[in-house]
Amino acid sequence: MDDNDDAFSFRVLINDEHIEIEEMGLYCLYVIKSKIIILNEITIDGNVYVVNCEIRCKGNNVNITTQLYVTNHAIISQSLIQSMSPIQWNAKMHHDILVQMQHFQDKVGNYANDQYEDAVSCLNEALQFAMDNFGVSHPLIGLFYCFIGVFYRNASRYDEAIAYFETALHFFLNIFGNIHLHIGNTLYNLGSLFFDKADYDTAIECYEYSLKIRKYILKINDIYIGNCCWELGVSFEQKGNLHKARQYYEESWKTYNKEKRDSMSLLIIKLKEYAI
Structure with a gap:
């Protein structure tokens, strides 16, 4: 990638300190203002909206996990069009x-x-x-x-x-x-x-x-995995299967410990209760 390409690189633009970012719960909206954006060996986990600019792709591993929306005056790399069928903005x-x-x-x-x-x-x-x-x-x-x-x-x-x-x-x-x-x-x-x-x-x-x-x-692998394991632990506990309950409480512990959840204190009590 030459110096000119580097200036339009998605990775460079997304890390610009002046980029507009709006947080919405677990999601974030990034507003990148550039006439050209180059995607190179990257997976974007979410929607992409291309508004009157050009998207170029380099390399074979460019993926968008959800949808690609484009306006009438947007220009999209042919390789990206072939891989995911852009949706015309309405x-x-x-x-x-x-x-x-x-x-x-x-x-x-x-x-x-x-x-x-x-x-x-x-x-x-x-x-x-x-x-x-x-x-x-x-x-x-x-x-x-x-x-x-x-x-x-x-x-x-x-x-x-x-x-x-x-x-x-x-x-x-x-x-x-x-x-x-x-x-x-x-x-x-x-x-x-x-x-x-x-x-x-x-x-x-x-x-x-x-x-x-x-x-x-x-x-x-997120906090919802911990929640699900917790609910499985409680369900098995209600059935009297304390061995399975302990297994799921331990799995929940691993996730909550990683996410530093407030419910850790209750989980610790459960693990102590069923400790062998």
Whole structure:
């Protein structure tokens, strides 16, 4: 790479001290302002939006894990086009409608805890809006079923919550097949609901498959792995299988210790309790 290329390197631009960064929960938005950006032997874990600039690729290992959105005046390297099919930016679909969806989400957030029926009604309105604009085969539809399930769980209406999460699960399975993060997350929520109903065998089934998808297939290692192992430990403890409970508490310990989680103190108590 010559000096001119180096100035446009993604790695150089992303580490510029003047770059705009906005944090949104677990995610970050990086705004890189350059007419040319060169990707060289790199994997970008997330969405990329190319707005009126040129993306060049060098080397054979350039990957974007989610979606590549491009505007009319963007120029994209042919090798990148062949590997992932860029999505043409549509202001109505990718901005205006999502702003309206955010309006629904904000409205739901304003309801008090005892107003869950009003919140669910608002979510159903948002669900219908999403179906009308995205069709019935968009992942967002499944997510809304999950959101409604969360509200029913918070109201301790477990059977209704399970029905919504199971609908979401079948929805995601039809779209993504058997392996996807949405499927793992939905199974985790179903596990929590079956645990609440004291159906520990079904809860363990859900948690184990969720853990398998997230850790062993998608190779993700984050705090949610610790959470899943913790819930498996508690579930096996409720069944009286203290040996399996201890195994999962230890696995949870490894993850929480790495992430320095606040729940470490309770986990230490559990490990001492089952220490051999």
